[in-house]
Amino acid sequence: MVEEIGSILITGGAGFIGSNLALELQERYPKAKIMILDDFSSANFKNLKKFRGEVLACDVSTDELFFKVDDFQPEVIFHLASITDTTVTDQELMMRKNVDGFKNILELAGESESVVVYASSASVYGNVKEHVPLKEDREKSPxxxxxxSKYIMDNIARDFSEKTGLKVVGVRYFNVYGPGEAHKGKFASMIYQLYLQIKKGRRPRLFKWGEQRRDFVYVKDAVDATILAMEAPHSTVYNIGSGEARSFNEVVSLLNRYLGKDLEPDYFDCPYDFYQEFTQADMGKIKKELGFVPKYNLEKGIKEYVEILEGKVYHPVGG
Incomplete structure (x- = not known):
């Protein structure tokens, strides 16, 4: 573990994963100067009520970035700012925000010689037909x-690292859930959506027949892995998941258990032409290179999440 860091920049730090990351870094590195940049297009200030550093409104895909940071020289940049709404079909907007924004961050990193850890996505793997754990080097099919946009970011990161010798590490998130996502509304995790339905006494709605499987990773594990990624021995990309593929039926069963309910799923036809039936992260690489092992399986993660949402357990980021 890195013992001391002087300065940290977090883009997208008011969002779901970003706010959890910021507050954890604040506790681990109390002497570090931490600056958050966020355009607040998909974030909420309430997630940062316990944050003690500086927060600036900024669109990192514009030159505004370079004026905002001024003479700030970050040792590490955690880049999470991007459009994360997968239903956005405006291709120019998505590429400009995500890819151009990343290129600006890399330019800043080049000037300050920063280590960069950036958010990639398991969506780059596409609709996997075979039910096998997904390794980082498998063929991509966005x-x-x-x-x-995430696939192109991975390519740009590799080229930039080869050209400059600076370390750039991608964290390829699978299905992250946990406290701090409520502000995302209908774009919050399915676990949160199903929690709300069951909490209100409604039958949880699932696509037929609820046996689609996902690698659900609790946000605390995602944050731990993201922080650990800055210690990678070289530029690379790591899967960030639980290593397990669990069905939506199992999610409903666990939510029923922890909420004291017994509501049967309401199955309906999937309206989407493209829908991932299966995701599972192969976690071998990050375990071998960094020693990371997830602490939360689905049972433990949902139990803690429900306790936080029900106000039984305190968490510094909003539920």
Whole structure:
């Protein structure tokens, strides 16, 4: 573990994963100067009520970035700012915000010689037909412009690192859930959506027949892995998941258990032409290179999340 860091920049730090990351870094590195940049297009200030550093409104895809940071020289940049709404079909907007924004961050990193850890996505793998754990080096098949933007970011990161010798590490998130996502509304995790339905006494709605499987990763594990990624021995990309593929039926069963309910799913036809039936992260690489092992399986993660949402357990980021 890095013992001391003087300065940290977090883009997208008021969002779901970003705010959890910021507050954890604040506790681990109390002497570090931490600056957050966020355009607040998909964030909420309430997630940062316990944050003690500087927060600036900024669109990192514009030159505004360079004026905002001024003489700030970050040792590490955690780049999470991007459009994360996968239903956005405006290709120019998605590429400009995600890809151009990343290129600006890399330019800043080049000037300050920063280590960069950036958010990639498991969506780059596409709709996997075979039910096998997904390794980082498998063939990519992005099915929408969001996934394509992340795929191009991975390419740009590799080229930039080879050219400059600076370390750039991608964290390829699978299905992250946990406290701090409520502001995302309908774009919050399915676990949160199903929680709300069951909490209100409604039958949880699932696509037929609820046996689609996902690698659900609790946000605390995602944050731990993201912080650890800055210690990678070289520029690379790591899967960030639980390593397990669990069904939506299992999610409903666990939510029923922890909420004291017994509501049967309401199954309906999937309206989407493209829908991932299966995701599972192969976690071998990050375990071998960094020693990371997830602490939360689905049972433990949902139990803690429900306790936070029900006000039984305190968490510094909003539920």
């Amino acid at each position: 099915e929408n412009v969001y996934a394509f």
